[in-house]
Amino acid sequence: MTQSSPAPGVIATAEAVRRGERSAEHVTTEHLARAASLRGLNALLHVDEERALQAARRVDARRAEGKTLGRLAGVPVVLKDNLCVTGVPTTCASRILEGYRPPYDADCVERLVAEDAVILAKANMDEFAMGSSNENSAFGPVKNPWDPSRAPGGSSGGSAAATAASIGAVALGTDTGGSVRQPGAFCGVVAIKPTYGRLSRYGVIAFASSLDQVGTMTRSVRDGARVLGVLAGHDRRDATSATEPVPDYEAACELPVKGTRVGVMRAALDQVEDPDVRASFAAAEASLRDAGCDVVDIELPHAHHGVSVYYLVATAEASSNLARFDGMRFGLRVAGEDLLSTYERTRAQGFGPEVQRRIMLGTYALSSGYYDAFYIKAQKVRTLMIKDYQQAFERCDAVLSPTAPTPAFGLGEKTGDPLAMYLADIFTLPPSLAGLPAMHVPVGLGSTSGLPVGVQITTPAFTEGRMLQLGSALEARSGYVCAPPGMDVGGAS
Amino acid sequence: MARAYETVIGLEVHAQLRTETKLFCGCATAYGAPPNTQVCPVCLGLPGALPVPNAHAMELAAIAGLALGCDVRSESRFDRKNYFYPDLSKGYQISQFEHPLNLGGQLTFAVGDAEKTVRLTRIHVEEDAAKNLHGAGGGTATVVDFNRGGTPLIEIVSEPDLRSAAEAEAYLRKLRDILMFMGVNDGNLEEGSFRCDANVSVRPAGQEEFGTRTEIKNINSFKFVRQAIEYEASRQVSVIEGGGRVVQETRGWNDVTGKTVSQRSKEDAHDYRYFPDPDLPPTVFSQERIDELRRTAPKLPEQLRAEWTAQWGLTAYDAEVLTGHPAIARYFVAVAEALDAGGKEPRAEAGKRAANFIQAEVLRDVKTSGLDATFSVPVAGVADLLGRVQAGSLTGKQGKQVFAEMASSGEGAEAVITRLGVQAPISDTGALEADIRAIIAANPAQHEQYKAGKTKVLGFFVGQIMRATKGAADPATVNELLERLLQE
Ligand SMILES: [Zn+2]
Numbered sequence: 001m002t003q004s005s006p007a008p009g010v011i012a013t014a015e016a017v018r019r020g021e022r023s024a025e026h027v028t029t030e031h032l033a034r035a036a037s038l039r040g041l042n043a044l045l046h047v048d049e050e051r052a053l054q055a056a057r058r059v060d061a062r063r064a065e066g067k068t069l070g071r072l073a074g075v076p077v078v079l080k081d082n083l084c085v086t087g088v089p090t091t092c093a094s095r096i097l098e099g100y101r102p103p104y105d106a107d108c109v110e111r112l113v114a115e116d117a118v119i120l121a122k123a124n125m126d127e128f129a130m131g132s133s134n135e136n137s138a139f140g141p142v143k144n145p146w147d148p149s150r151a152p153g154g155s156s157g158g159s160a161a162a163t164a165a166s167i168g169a170v171a172l173g174t175d176t177g178g179s180v181r182q183p184g185a186f187c188g189v190v191a192i193k194p195t196y197g198r199l200s201r202y203g204v205i206a207f208a209s210s211l212d213q214v215g216t217m218t219r220s221v222r223d224g225a226r227v228l229g230v231l232a233g234h235d236r237r238d239a240t241s242a243t244e245p246v247p248d249y250e251a252a253c254e255l256p257v258k259g260t261r262v263g264v265m266r267a268a269l270d271q272v273e274d275p276d277v278r279a280s281f282a283a284a285e286a287s288l289r290d291a292g293c294d295v296v297d298i299e300l301p302h303a304h305h306g307v308s309v310y311y312l313v314a315t316a317e318a319s320s321n322l323a324r325f326d327g328m329r330f331g332l333r334v335a336g337e338d339l340l341s342t343y344e345r346t347r348a349q350g351f352g353p354e355v356q357r358r359i360m361l362g363t364y365a366l367s368s369g370y371y372d373a374f375y376i377k378a379q380k381v382r383t384l385m386i387k388d389y390q391q392a393f394e395r396c397d398a399v400l401s402p403t404a405p406t407p408a409f410g411l412g413e414k415t416g417d418p419l420a421m422y423l424a425d426i427f428t429l430p431p432s433l434a435g436l437p438a439m440h441v442p443v444g445l446g447s448t449s450g451l452p453v454g455v456q457i458t459t460p461a462f463t464e465g466r467m468l469q470l471g472s473a474l475e476a477r478s479g480y481v482c483a484p485p486g487m488d489v490g491g492a493s
Numbered sequence: 494m495a496r497a498y499e500t501v502i503g504l505e506v507h508a509q510l511r512t513e514t515k516l517f518c519g520c521a522t523a524y525g526a527p528p529n530t531q532v533c534p535v536c537l538g539l540p541g542a543l544p545v546p547n548a549h550a551m552e553l554a555a556i557a558g559l560a561l562g563c564d565v566r567s568e569s570r571f572d573r574k575n576y577f578y579p580d581l582s583k584g585y586q587i588s589q590f591e592h593p594l595n596l597g598g599q600l601t602f603a604v605g606d607a608e609k610t611v612r613l614t615r616i617h618v619e620e621d622a623a624k625n626l627h628g629a630g631g632g633t634a635t636v637v638d639f640n641r642g643g644t645p646l647i648e649i650v651s652e653p654d655l656r657s658a659a660e661a662e663a664y665l666r667k668l669r670d671i672l673m674f675m676g677v678n679d680g681n682l683e684e685g686s687f688r689c690d691a692n693v694s695v696r697p698a699g700q701e702e703f704g705t706r707t708e709i710k711n712i713n714s715f716k717f718v719r720q721a722i723e724y725e726a727s728r729q730v731s732v733i734e735g736g737g738r739v740v741q742e743t744r745g746w747n748d749v750t751g752k753t754v755s756q757r758s759k760e761d762a763h764d765y766r767y768f769p770d771p772d773l774p775p776t777v778f779s780q781e782r783i784d785e786l787r788r789t790a791p792k793l794p795e796q797l798r799a800e801w802t803a804q805w806g807l808t809a810y811d812a813e814v815l816t817g818h819p820a821i822a823r824y825f826v827a828v829a830e831a832l833d834a835g836g837k838e839p840r841a842e843a844g845k846r847a848a849n850f851i852q853a854e855v856l857r858d859v860k861t862s863g864l865d866a867t868f869s870v871p872v873a874g875v876a877d878l879l880g881r882v883q884a885g886s887l888t889g890k891q892g893k894q895v896f897a898e899m900a901s902s903g904e905g906a907e908a909v910i911t912r913l914g915v916q917a918p919i920s921d922t923g924a925l926e927a928d929i930r931a932i933i934a935a936n937p938a939q940h941e942q943y944k945a946g947k948t949k950v951l952g953f954f955v956g957q958i959m960r961a962t963k964g965a966a967d968p969a970t971v972n973e974l975l976e977r978l979l980q981e
Contacts, residue, residue, distance in 0.1 A: 084541045097540070104534050106541060205540040210771035239545045239773050317771055320573050323584020324538045328637075343577055366575070366766035375768060 006483050007034075007166035010075050010223035011250075017074035017116075020063060024056035024074030028118050031076040035121060035167045038487075041143045043152075043161040045081050046089045046122040052076075055118045062116070070115030071230055077112055078168035080159045081122040082129055083214070084203040085109050088119075092205050093137035094127045096350025097331045106203020107235045108172060108214050115230045120168055124158030127352045128322065129174055129207040131155050132182060132424040135415050136354040143411070144186060145484040146451055150408040153183030153424075156217065160187035163217040165487055170227050171217045176207050177310050178403075178428020180215030181456060184440035186408035188452025188482050190471065192216045192224045195461045196435035197242035200235030206321040208314035209240075211432050219482040221441065221471040225249035228464060244462050252465030253472040258292030260470060263396030266297050268304075268427075274406045276446025280453035281402050284443050287477040288400070288470070296396050300388040305381050306429035307422055312365050312378035313433070319362030325350060357418065386434045389460075398470055399458040401427050403440040407451040431458040441471040443478040452480075497698040498733075500726040501706070502661050502691060503653035506668060507646050508678040509621070509686035510553045511864070516620045516645035517544030517587065524684045528626075528638035536643035538582030543772050546571075550645035551594070551776055554618045555783065556790045557647055557677045558595030563616055565783050569594040571618075571773045575766040579637050580623040588619035588648075590767045594776070600651075602667035604660050611664055612652040621646050647677070653692065653703065658722040662715050665689060673864055674819045676791050681863035688713040691722055694739070695729045704729070705739040709753055712746050721746040725753045797822055805829055805844025814852055820866030821859065825851055831876030838883065850879055854896050869900035878906045888918045891964055916965035922974065925958075925966060929978050932957050943979050951975060 007030070008016065016022040032049050059074050079085065082092045084102035091097040109119070126136040134157025135141040142157040144150040145165040152161040156173025160183035163171045173180040175193035184191025193215040201212055214231065218224040232246045264285065272278055289295055327333035327346030334345035351359070365374040392399060404424055414421045431438035442454035455474070459467040515522055518535035534542035558565045572590040598613035623642035627635045649668065655661045669687055672678035680687050694706035709725060712718050729739045744753040792800075798812040807815070815825045825847060832843035855875065860867045870878075878899065882892040887910075898909040909915075919925050932954060933940055942950045951972075958971050 082541075090540070092540075100540070102534075102539065102541065104539075104542075201541075202543050203541040206772075208771070237545060238543050240771075316768060320575050320585055320766070320768070323575060323577065324540065324582065326577060326579075326584060328579050329537065329582070330539070339579070363766065366768055368764050368766070371766075371768070 006219050006481065007031075007169070009219050010072065010169045010226050011220075013075050013169050014069075014071060014073045014226070017059065017063070018069045022074070024059040024116075024118060025053060027074045028052050028056035028076055028120065031120055031167060031169075034165070035162075038145075038165050038167060040148070041145060041161050041165060042140050043124055043142050043158040043165065043167060044078070044121045045091060045093065045124050045139055045158070047120065048088060051088070052118055052120050055113075059116045059118065070117075071226060072112060072115040072117035075117045075170060076120040076168045077117045078121050078123050078159060078162040078171035079109065079119060080125050080129075080156050080171070080173045082125065082174055082205040082207075083109060083122075083172060084205065085119060085122075088122065090122065090205070091138075092128045093125045093139055094350065094352065094355070095138045095332055096325045096346070100331045102203070104203065107200035107237065108231050109203065111231050111233075121162070123156070123162050123171055123173075125173075126155035126157065126179075127355050128205070128318070129155040129176055129179055129212075130318070130354050130358055132178075132421050133409070133411070133414065134158065134183070135411060136352055138352055141411055144408050145487060146188065146408065149410055150451070151186060151411050151413075153186030153404070153408065155179040155183075156215070157183045157186075159217050160184055160189055160191070163187070163189045163219060164482055164484055166219075169218070170223060173215050173217055174204055174207070175213050175215040175428075175432065176211045176314060177432045178425040180217060181428045181438060181440040182404050182425060184217055185403040185442075185452070185454055188442045188445075188454070188480070188484075189217050189219055190221050190224045190442065190475070191440040192228055192464070192468075193432070193438050194228060194232065194464055195242070195437045197240050198244075198437070198462065198464065199231050200233075200238040200241050202235055202237040202241075206317075208317040209321060210317060211310075211314060221468055221475045222250060222253050224439070224471075225253050225468050228468075232464075242462070247465050249465055249468055252469050255469045256292070257288070257470055257473045260288075260293045260398065260466075261396040262288055262293045262295050262470070263298035263392055263399045264295055265300060265303070265399070265401060267299070268401070272402055272405055276407050276448045276451070276453050277402045277405060280443050280446065281400075281455055283478075284441075284455040284474055285400065287443075287474060291473045291477065293470075295400075298392040298395055298399065300385070300392060300399075300430060302381060302384045302388050303430045306385070306433060307426060309378045309381045309385070309433055310425070310429045311361065311422060312374050313382060315358045315362030316365045316375050317362065319359045319366065322351075322355070322359055354418070382433050385430055389430075389434045389436060389458075393460045397459065397466060401456050401458070403427055403454055403456040407446050407449045407453055427456055431456075436461055437464045437467050439467055439471055441474045442480045442482065443474060444480050452482075454480075498695045498726070498730050499698050499700075500657060500722070501653045501694045501696060501703055502655035502657075502722060504649075504651045504655065504661060504664065505690040505692070506649040506665065507621075507688050507690075508557075508649065508672050510550045510618075510645040510647060511676060511679055512547055512550045512553065512645055514547055515643040516547050516550050516618070517643055520643065522644050524686075526640055528636075528640060531640045532642070536582065537639055538584070544587060544770075546773060546776060547645060551618065551778075552786060553677045554594050554616065554645075554647050555778060555786055556675050557649075557672060558598065558616050559783075559787050559790060560671055560675045560677075560793060561595075561598040561600060561613060561616065561649070563595035563598035563613065565595055565778065566592065567778050567780060567783065568592070568775050569618075570775045571770045572767045573770045576763050578622070579635065580625045580642070582623065582639060582642055586620060586622065587770055587773070589617035591769070592775070593617035600664060600668060600671075602663050604663045609660055609663070611654040614650040614652055616647050616649045619646050619648060620644065653694075653706075658719040658726070661691065661722055662719045665715060665718060670794060674791060674794055674816075674822070676819075676864075679863035682713050682715070684863070685713055686863070689718060691718065691725075693722055693725045693729070695726050695733070704733075705741050707739065707741065707753075708743050709746055710743055710756065714748075717746055717748050720748075720751060721753055724751060728753065791819075794822070801844065804840060805848070806841025807844055807848050811848045811852065814856075815848060818861050818866060819864060820861065821851075821856070824855070824866075824868060824872055827872040828876050828879070831872065832879055832883070846879060846883070850875070850892075854893060858900065870896065874899055874905055881906060886917050887915065888964065888967060890968070891915055891918070894964070916963055919962055919966045922970060925962075925970065926974055926978070928961055929954075929958060929971070929974050932961065933978060940979065951979075954979070
């Protein structure tokens with residue numbers, strides 16, 4: 001395997017453009033060229049070259065006028081296709097939204113543009129963010145840049161692949177039950193899911209409203225910290241948006257971790273069979289000890305209910321959130337002989353099998369005879385899981401766990417068995433259900449698989465700084481470089 | 494009819510809250526705008542759009558709860574009511590189900606001479622649906638106007654305590670009155686901002702348990718409510734008397750045929766799959782805020798009536814008339830306060846004079862439309878005019894003449910008086926006496942008649958004198974002088 005080197009990341013690009021060492025237009029051209037040459041990955045659904053170049057030229061013009069550029073000057077960004085951008089096709093990788101162009105920008109898009117980022121492309125994804133392998137896209141699966149026969153993870157698989165392959169310096173994904181962290185793990189990139197409410201959901205096409213959160217994918221922790229700092233903050237258009245002040249996340253990355261108490265769930269770890277995942281976890285634990293952290297054993301007694309609770313809560317919310325796709329006002333309409341058959345045909349043809357499966361499951365969970373037994377009970381267990389974390393965080397400052405039970409599995413390997421697929425999120429679900437910040441940090445390549453492996457760090461709500469601080473320490477000690485073989489793009493400028 | 498039946502009625506009233514903007518977005522709620530001009534991604538239910546509650550709407554809903562004696566909850570929550578219909582942009586309506594803002598409450602009102610109290614179940618907040626326009630433009634298509642979609646409503650749900658169509662109508666009128674006075678709703682039935690669903694059942698007199706009920710949807714006039722309930726009750730009685738059973742169903746009122754018609758039976762009723770809306774945190778009102786709303790909320794008509802009879806010297810009847818509409822009530826208070834501020838007479842005198850004049854003159858051409866009312870003369874004009882009468886520079890009769898002129902021309906009192914050359918009342922009895930003597934002398938025949946005991950002729954002399962003085966003479970003084978001088 002030839003050692004490659006990645007393209008400059010977020011901070012390197014932004015600072016070079018701000019100092020005038022590189023033009024935003026040049027950076028954009030380069031990334032557009034890479035997007036074209038890597039079309040085989042199927043990571044992108046829509047690239048608007050002209051629009052991206054215009055945005056880049058505007059940034060360069062502003063610099064030429066002597067204006068101070070933003071924190072993401074000229075940084076090429078890839079957006080998961082469930083984020084609304086005015087006039088740009090936004091499909092959620094679904095036939096039901098084919099041709100839809102939103103008339104407004106998501107809050108996170110506004111914030112990126114305000115800091116002079118350049119929107120490069122929309123990324124492929126699992127349809128409506130439902131899936132763990134990106135094989136549920138109506139526009140075909142994404143391939144993992146490390147091994148095209150493997151899945152990139154889901155549902156932000158296109159975003160993860162685009163980041164790993166240096167198509168974008170950063171990609172935004174959304175994380176409902178692990179949808180940035182698990183593909184982050186499969187593609188070997190840093191993936192941050194902030195506290196629920198830390199980032200606005202305005203303009204994020206909803207899957208499960210009480211869980212959805214925009215997340216970042218970058219090739220370094222510091223890059224993630226910078227983008228998070230841009231995206232975080234209160235938005236009055238989202239009633240669940242938090243008003244907590246936004247700390248300096250980049251500065252947090254510099255703080256020493258000595259004395260940090262790191263919690264580990266031994267019992268859960270014993271159930272992990274994959275040797276690479278076990279080895280990477282052990283390496284991460286050792287390197288944090290080495291950095292002066294205290295490792296303590298903790299328990300999350302209800303964490304094993306995560307999959308059941310998640311699939312009840314998320315599908316219940318999804319069944320309702322997806323009702324607006326009815327063929328009446330936008331997107332696909334398949335006319336029937338009456339109103340009911342128009343609804344039925346539109347939704348039967350517009351939604352793929354996984355989306356239909358989840359709508360059915362959620363509708364069932366909310367239906368009058370079963371509401372108490374399923375939805376209410378799931379919410380009660382969810383409350384217990386939140387309490388588990390509260391108790392655990394009395395004993396530790398952060399929880400360290402694997403991110404996914406295995407490295408990237410093969411495309412098609414699990415598509416016939418939805419339940420097995422759902423288990424790919426087993427470690428990422430509990431923090432999501434508790435609304436906590438969690439991130440994936442790559443720590444190396446597995447000696448058995450040769451694929452990226454890493455760990456998940458979870459911290460209390462609104463302590464992203466602490467999470468980044470640990471992630472940064474791990475990254476520094478791992479020596480991992482995100483450079484899939486055959487994608488040597490470094491040094492180009 | 495072999496047996497006597499009792500009608501049992503419960504009402505669900507939808508009242509639009511008087512906000513500038515919709516319940517979950519900043520779009521205007523103004524009625525009558527061109528279709529789909531007051532819409533945004535949120536109220537259109539576009540993918541990715543999120544609702545943000547309108548704080549003013551929640552306060553108005555709480556004020557309604559306070560006025561109707563509800564328990565205003567410090568924590569309430571929005572739920573989703575899921576169903577498919579083209580007028581529903583999101584595929585669900587955001588409403589309150591499990592944890593409504595207002596619980597309980599009651600409404601007392603008069604039916605004829607009797608007083609009746611109906612218990613309320615709850616008052617919850619919800620968004621309105623859009624409006625389907627069938628066959629628009631003469632075609633067969635149905636188009637949807639989303640201007641109304643997302644407008645804030647309260648739904649006032651009563652217990653089945655009403656026993657006749659007359660009671661139902663009286664209840665609705667009283668409820669509308671209160672909501673209008675609280676500034677919560679404009680009471681406009683034509684524009685649909687106050688409409689109701691009626692749950693109707695019948696049972697043999699004396700029977701404890703309720704009969705099977707039907708629900709008549711969306712009735713938007715007091716007359717139709719009465720007619721629909723009467724029709725539906727007698728329909729149910731004939732079904733039972735004919736040996737049949739009343740089917741639980743939703744019915745619509747057809748005001749052309751004067752009948753209710755079946756719309757949907759219970760068998761295909763929806764499972765709305767209510768669940769807490771995950772986009773909306775609970776609404777929280779602190780006890781302090783609820784107390785403050787209670788303190789600052791507008792007053793109810795009965796509160797006003799009690800105050801006015803005590804402070805302004807009004808009779809119960811006057812107070813009733815003047816609380817017929819919130820704008821009239823405000824008008825009365827403003828005129829009375831202005832007169833009282835003159836400080837020349839006891840407060841009760843000012844109130845009585847304002848009340849009498851408004852009832853006799855002003856109310857004649859007041860036009861009300863919803864919460865708005867147009868008065869032909871503004872408060873300041875009437876206060877000025879009545880001030881002049883009180884000061885003695887106009888007689889009461891002149892005051893009425895001047896008012897009529899002010900109303901038709903739009904001029905102020907001063908301008909009218911100058912233009913018409915209205916003379917100040919003659920209070921100099923010496924001068925008046927001379928005039929009266931002259932008129933008596935000029936009409937000897939009538940004078941003889943009076944002396945012969947035909948006192949009716951007195952009116953003739955009064956008329957002559959008033960004409961001679963152009964109405965400036967004080968009638969009481971004229972009468973007194975006439976009677977004395979005619980005796981001479
Ligand atoms: Zn709107």
